[in-house]
Amino acid sequence: MASSTVRVDLDGKPINQLTICMIGAGGFIGSHLCEKILNETQHKILALDVYNDKIKHLLEPDSLSWAGRIQFHRINIKHDSRLEGLIKMSDLTINLAAICTPADYNTRPLDTIYSNFVDALPVVKYCSENGKRLIHFSTCEVYGKTIGSFLPKDSPLRQDPAYYMLKEDASPCIFGSIEKQRWSYACAKQLIERLVYAEGAENGLEFTIVRPFNWIGPRMDFIPGVDGPSEGVPRVLACFSNALLRREPLKLVDGGESQRTFVYIKDAIEAVLLMIENPSRANGHIFNVGNPNNEVTVRQLAEMMTAVYANVSGEPALEKPTVDVSSKEFYGEGYDDSDKRIPDMTIINRQLGWNPKTSLWDLLDSTLTYQHKTYAEAIKKVMSQPTTS
Numbered sequence: 001m002a003s004s005t006v007r008v009d010l011d012g013k014p015i016n017q018l019t020i021c022m023i024g025a026g027g028f029i030g031s032h033l034c035e036k037i038l039n040e041t042q043h044k045i046l047a048l049d050v051y052n053d054k055i056k057h058l059l060e061p062d063s064l065s066w067a068g069r070i071q072f073h074r075i076n077i078k079h080d081s082r083l084e085g086l087i088k089m090s091d092l093t094i095n096l097a098a099i100c101t102p103a104d105y106n107t108r109p110l111d112t113i114y115s116n117f118v119d120a121l122p123v124v125k126y127c128s129e130n131g132k133r134l135i136h137f138s139t140c141e142v143y144g145k146t147i148g149s150f151l152p153k154d155s156p157l158r159q160d161p162a163y164y165m166l167k168e169d170a171s172p173c174i175f176g177s178i179e180k181q182r183w184s185y186a187c188a189k190q191l192i193e194r195l196v197y198a199e200g201a202e203n204g205l206e207f208t209i210v211r212p213f214n215w216i217g218p219r220m221d222f223i224p225g226v227d228g229p230s231e232g233v234p235r236v237l238a239c240f241s242n243a244l245l246r247r248e249p250l251k252l253v254d255g256g257e258s259q260r261t262f263v264y265i266k267d268a269i270e271a272v273l274l275m276i277e278n279p280s281r282a283n284g285h286i287f288n289v290g291n292p293n294n295e296v297t298v299r300q301l302a303e304m305m306t307a308v309y310a311n312v313s314g315e316p317a318l319e320k321p322t323v324d325v326s327s328k329e330f331y332g333e334g335y336d337d338s339d340k341r342i343p344d345m346t347i348i349n350r351q352l353g354w355n356p357k358t359s360l361w362d363l364l365d366s367t368l369t370y371q372h373k374t375y376a377e378a379i380k381k382v383m384s385q386p387t388t389s
């Protein structure tokens with residue numbers, strides 16, 4: 001419940017009630033951010049999205065204490081003249097809208113570039129022209145590959161953080177060649193970051209850029225054939241959850257050697273609320289938001305998810321829980337990968353004092369408990385239906 005005591009910022013000053021225009025509020029991150037804001041603050045949300053399934057529970061009952069503080073607008077920002085008016089009515093705009101699943105980057109590169117760059121342009125422009133603050137969601141993918149990935153496999157320099165640690169104000173952005181269309185997303189995100197930054201430098205736009213490092217948790221993406229297309233390929237958490245629910249082996253792309261750091265969505269959302277309520281500390285900054293302590297290879301992730309899911313479901317794991325697939329077979333032509341992603345935390349520690357708390361095991365435990373409760377029965381039903389040939 002939202003507390004009635006006055007909230008203060010990190011410098012002890014009272015926080016005024018804000019009206020927030022949240023674009024992409026119906027997605028994974030948006031749904032958790034709406035929940036947090038409604039439960040813990042008095043801010044109002046204008047929630048914009050083409051879908052609202054993931055925030056339905058926040059919109060329906062009038063009796064809830066936050067009734068009147070969230071308003072849903074079904075809007076496609078590609079073509080809707082209401083966008084500027086809604087930004088003008090708000091103190092702050094948060095833009096989450098994007099195509100952000102890797103299976104789309106090389107197969108739908110035009111949609112990916114339009115969604116992540118072209119469609120975000122008017123949002124930046126309206127904020128700048130109307131003197132409104134903007135929190136823009138970018139990605140850790142703007143770093144691309146590490147410098148260390150170009151060294152020989154046995155080079156001792158690969159162990160030196162200078163060759164892999166990703167720093168907002170120092171690391172280069174290293175993408176593959178143009179035929180590797182995987183990088184269409186990272187490149188579009190990089191260009192919109194540069195535009196936001198330039199609007200700040202030349203026209204005084206008050207902005208914060210967020211670079212999420214693999215945030216995961218309940219409500220992420222969809223389970224193919226249940227609440228998304230049967231042939232759809234979501235991000236790794238939902239791919240592996242889907243295989244575990246169906247008792248099929250988890251597919252390891254190119255041997256599952258890539259490394260990722262995963263952060264629990266509820267930890268990460270704390271960082272976003274700090275940015276919202278501490279503009280003087282957050283404006284003009286780019287923030288890595290991730291958990292450097294939760295690094296695994298994708299193979300290790302598969303093994304841990306298999307063990308956690310056996311605990312959660314009470315069903316023993318398969319004898320052969322994983323299977324190798326090539327990236328060409330899994331994603332198609334033009335796929336490429338980030339080798340390793342460890343966020344440097346200096347800037348977010350210094351500006352906002354934020355640190356992630358949840359271990360990988362604990363976050364997988366709560367997430368897979370949710371996946372099991374939400375989907376196990378539905379999957380059984382889908383699997384018992386005869387397949388049409």
Ligand SMILES: NC(=O)c1ccc[n+]([C@@H]2O[C@H](COP(=O)([O-])OP(=O)(O)OC[C@H]3O[C@@H](n4cnc5c(N)ncnc54)[C@H](O)[C@@H]3O)[C@@H](O)[C@H]2O)c1
Nearest residue numbers: 024026027028029049076077096097098100139212214215
């Ligand atoms: N989840 C992560 O780990 C992660 C990592 C890096 C970056 N990000 C970035 O964070 C943001 C949110 O990611 P997410 O994981 O919540 O993804 P998501 O796909 O769950 O949410 C995006 C939402 O934006 C909406 N949207 C897309 N295009 C729209 C349009 N034209 N008009 C209106 N709504 C539109 C979608 O319907 C969806 O609900 C994205 O910008 C993504 O690039 C997320």
Ligand SMILES: O=c1ccn([C@@H]2O[C@H](COP(=O)(O)OP(=O)(O)O[C@H]3OC[C@@H](O)[C@H](O)[C@H]3O)[C@@H](O)[C@H]2O)c(=O)[nH]1
Nearest residue numbers: 100102139141214234235236239251252253258298337
């Ligand atoms: O079934 C699968 C799915 C994925 N993978 C691998 O798992 C790794 C992680 O894949 P994800 O689908 O979660 O996506 P990535 O981490 O590559 O990119 C994500 O990172 C940050 C965001 O901007 C985006 O949400 C997305 O681009 C990749 O190496 C991928 O090849 C598998 O081995 N098997």
